Amino acid sequence: HHLGDKEMWIRRLWPSVPHAHSRLFSQMECVSASPDVLVTRRICSSLMEHLIEERQFACWDSEDPMPRDVLLKECVGKSGILCTLNDKIDLELLNTCGEQLRVVSTMSVGVDHINVEECERRGIRVFFTPNLTETTAELAASLLLAVNRRLVESERAVRSGEWGAWKPEWLLGRDIFQSTVGVYGLGRIGEHFARIMLGFSPQKILYSGGRGRKPEAEERLRKLSGGTIPVQYVEDFNEFLASCDVVSNHCAYTSSTHHLFNEAAFQAMKSSAVLINTGRGKHVDQEALVHALQSGAIAGAGLDVTDPEPLPTDHPLLDLPTCLITPHIGSASIQTRRNMAQLALHQLDQGLQ
Ligand code: DGY
Secondary structure (H helix, E strand, C coil): CCCCHHHHHHHHHCCCCCHHHCEECCCEEECCCCCCEEECCCCCHHHHHHHCCCCCEEEECCCCCCCHHHHHHHCCCCCEEEECCCCCECHHHHHHHCCCCCEEEECCCCCCCECHHHHHHCCCEEECCCCCHHHHHHHHHHHHHHHHCCHHHHHHHHHHCCCCCCCCCCCCCCCCCCCEEEEECCCHHHHHHHHHHHCCCCCEEEEECCCCCCHHHHHHHHHHCCCCCCEEECCCHHHHHHHCCEEEECCCCCHHHCCCECHHHHHHCCCCCEEEECCCHHHECHHHHHHHHHHCCCCEEEECCCCCCCCCCCCHHHHCCCEEECCCCCCCCHHHHHHHHHHHHHHHHHHHC
16 A cells, blocks of 8 residues: 555554555545544644544545535534534534534634534534634734724835825824724623723723623723723613724624624714724625725724635725725634644544543
């Protein structure tokens, strides 16, 4: 039996598994003829080697998602699936998979790609990876600074030769200092974003959404600033929007937060305000956002998520200098992606015990 590159890869991942049991698919890596776990992506090979040596795995050996038809074929008979946010774990998949499925472990904090209710009904345990908090909040802060201080336009001006003499009124942006920062959804990520913001000495931090007032989070933030920067809950969405210079979205995506930021929301916001979204693309009505930016209803937007993803390169948002878009890199730090892969694998393994 010839040891090809792919088989070498398997040997690296699962050194304890005798290679006689390996079987190769076109793009599937398998350690056994009847693996009971499906890993839908090449996630973090060095970890897989250490963590799980006993289980029988099938892994989609690619950086790209499994095509739907392959996923539907390969999930059949598995007891565990480790997926990413690109894999729809919906009714069709659950039905196709079979009754033996016990665990779905997603390498993401978002679970909007999973029919969680149906999983619960069937007794399938769903695990997610909330250990990306600081990394995602840091990206939201980066987007805010970049949009507020017009970093992309500035950098382009340097490259294009537009940079002439120093000018008193060229490329003027906005401060976080003494502004009102709005956090929509003061959960783990929202709270960490607020912590970062405190370092910029805003006038106050307002928050809204989620499950109402969060006295404990408020207290933690209050202590950090020694009580010098008020942190206040605003129940009414429109009042919240109208009061903020920055609105950063950190809520979960559900049917009730679909297109939360729509035309009415942009009308309620200050014309000098900026929207930051590191949640899900569908939180924002993009057509309304294009109009809001074009008409000056709001001043700018920083988006790490869009609808669809990837955003077509001819999308009107990309023609707007006031809009900065990054390709869903909220959790993309070396350490955090490693931690997420580790947690997803660990939970999968634990869930199957
Ligand atoms: C998530 O985890 O849900 C993010 O969107 C990607 O890290």
